[in-house]
Amino acid sequence: MPREIGGDRFGRALRDLRVSVTDRCNFRCPYCMPKEEFGDGYRFVPAAGQLTDAETVRLAGLFADLGVRKLRITGGEPLLRRGLPALIAALAPLRARGIDDIALTTNGFLLERHAPALAGAGLDRVTVSLDSLDPHVFEHLNGLDRPLEPVLRGIDAALAAGLEPIKINVVVLRGVNDGGLLDLVERFRGTGIAVRFIEYMDVGNRNGWSADQVVPSRRIVETIDAVHPLEPAEPAYAGEVARRYRYADGAGEIGFISSVSEPFCGDCTRARLSVDGTLYTCLFAWKGVALLPLLRAGAGDAEIARAVRDTWERRDDRYSEDRKRVQAFIDGKRRGGDGRPAVAARAKVEMSEVEMAKVEMHRVGG
Numbered sequence: 001m002p003r004e005i006g007g008d009r010f011g012r013a014l015r016d017l018r019v020s021v022t023d024r025c026n027f028r029c030p031y032c033m034p035k036e037e038f039g040d041g042y043r044f045v046p047a048a049g050q051l052t053d054a055e056t057v058r059l060a061g062l063f064a065d066l067g068v069r070k071l072r073i074t075g076g077e078p079l080l081r082r083g084l085p086a087l088i089a090a091l092a093p094l095r096a097r098g099i100d101d102i103a104l105t106t107n108g109f110l111l112e113r114h115a116p117a118l119a120g121a122g123l124d125r126v127t128v129s130l131d132s133l134d135p136h137v138f139e140h141l142n143g144l145d146r147p148l149e150p151v152l153r154g155i156d157a158a159l160a161a162g163l164e165p166i167k168i169n170v171v172v173l174r175g176v177n178d179g180g181l182l183d184l185v186e187r188f189r190g191t192g193i194a195v196r197f198i199e200y201m202d203v204g205n206r207n208g209w210s211a212d213q214v215v216p217s218r219r220i221v222e223t224i225d226a227v228h229p230l231e232p233a234e235p236a237y238a239g240e241v242a243r244r245y246r247y248a249d250g251a252g253e254i255g256f257i258s259s260v261s262e263p264f265c266g267d268c269t270r271a272r273l274s275v276d277g278t279l280y281t282c283l284f285a286w287k288g289v290a291l292l293p294l295l296r297a298g299a300g301d302a303e304i305a306r307a308v309r310d311t312w313e314r315r316d317d318r319y320s321e322d323r324k325r326v327q328a329f330i331d332g333k334r335r336g337g338d339g340r341p342a343v344a345a346r347a348k349v350e351m352s353e354v355e356m357a358k359v360e361m362h363r364v365g366g
Contacts, residue, residue, distance in 0.1 A: 002305040004067035008281075008315035015239060015269035016070045017063050019056060021087065023275055025077040027107050028143030029131075031171050031200055035143045050275045053083070055295050057090045059273060062305050064097040066312075068271075072103045073123075076275075079110040085121040092122030103127065105169070109146060111154025119161035126158050127167040132177045133184055141177060155193070167255075168195045172215045185224055189251045196242050196255035202284075217256035221245065224254070239269040263320035271312065279308060282317035 005014050023044050028035035051059070060071060071091060078084060091102055101124055108128040115126075130151055132138045139145040158166055168188060172178050181197065188195050200214050224230060229248040236244070241264065242255030258264075272280040277292025289311045294304050 002065045005309050005312050008312055010316065012267065013269055014067050014271055014312050017068045018072045018074050018270060018272040019060060020074050020076065020273065020275045021078050021081040021084065022076040024080050025075055026080060026109055027077065027146060029141055030143060031173065045276050051277050051292065053087045053090055056087065059291060060091055061094055061097055062301055062308065064094050064099050066305060066308060069098055070101040071099055072105060074105050077107055078104055079106055079114055085117040088118060088121035088123050108151035108154040112150060112157040115157040115161040115163060119163055123163060125165055126163045127169055128155055129169045131170050132180050133187060134180050137177050137180060164192065166193045168193060169198055170195060171198045171200055172220065173200050174213050174215050178215050181220060181223065182227060185228065189228065189247065192252060194253050194255060196257055198257040199260040201259050214260050216261040217258040221256060239267045259320045265318035265321045279311055281311065281315045282319055284319035
């Protein structure tokens with residue numbers, strides 16, 4: 001069995017693996033898969049280029065041997081993956097190899113239908129993306145006028161199936177849904193469901209991100225605290241993404257993911273495995289390491305584990321901490337002695353994509 005990875009160049013261990021099981025989605029959220037960019041002509045990964053269930057389980061097992069303890073099933077929208085409960089059931093025995101948490105992130109639109117089978121297959125919990133309780137804002141943000149009610153029923157179904165603790169992820173966009181955040185607070189206070197407010201991030205290249213659209217977490221904390229007093233809570237574990245707060249009256253907790261205003265790269269323990277078998281060591285990565293060719297060329301476990309180990313031990317990602325500097329390059333405000341930007345801006349792989357990004361290095365004004 002491969003020994004656990006000690007750490008990357010900054011001493012960060014590998015503990016969490018995001019496993020994408022599809023690049024398709026039934027929403028077109030502007031911050032992830034804007035419909036203008038991901039329309040009818042967009043080329044998704046063909047079935048032959050995707051990891052099979054057996055390949056996914058094999059890789060997840062190797063990651064477990066290398067130190068991963070948490071698996072998060074993602075997409076696209078993972079509930080579009082045919083036979084997903086069977087994949088969950090095949091991953092569940094990896095608990096014997098150190099996996100202690102198998103979770104799923106979903107937009108919830110199909111969750112009512114699938115929650116019982118997922119729970120029965122061994123899924124521990126779900127996180128549901130829900131950006132607004134206003135039906136009109138919700139329909140606007142999902143890009144396809146999908147109604148809100150199926151998502152709310154999906155959350156209820158997940159509760160009934162025992163897929164807890166449930167978390168609600170809310171991406172906050174200034175002038176779009178920031179006026180309805182207290183509605184989300186009121187709905188889920190006292191239910192055991194934790195709402196997490198996420199700063200709008202510059203993931204990928206197609207979402208038209210602008211710093212002007214970001215609502216800093218500290219302002220949301222102040223808004224909520226003025227109505228429902230909050231107390232800081234200690235992290236539940238090392239490398240936790242969200243900064244947690246408790247309601248002072250004991251009605252539960254909320255969280256804030258502040259990648260823009262308060263980066264947390266320093267203790268990041270997360271890697272990402274795309275549906276085409278590419279390993280990415282950062283959500284903002286611009287390149288990855290293709291593991292699928294190794295699998296299909298007949299490589300042994302030791303060879304694949306070595307590729308993962310080498311990739312992680314070379315890792316020096318800290319994009320969020322460097323964001324202001326990188327953004328300055330993109331804006332053309334910081335220039336080298338020859339009048340050109342000092343560093344080329346990177347094209348980043350899309351959050352929703354699982355195919356290898358066609359990376360083009362750009363020089364602003366070059």
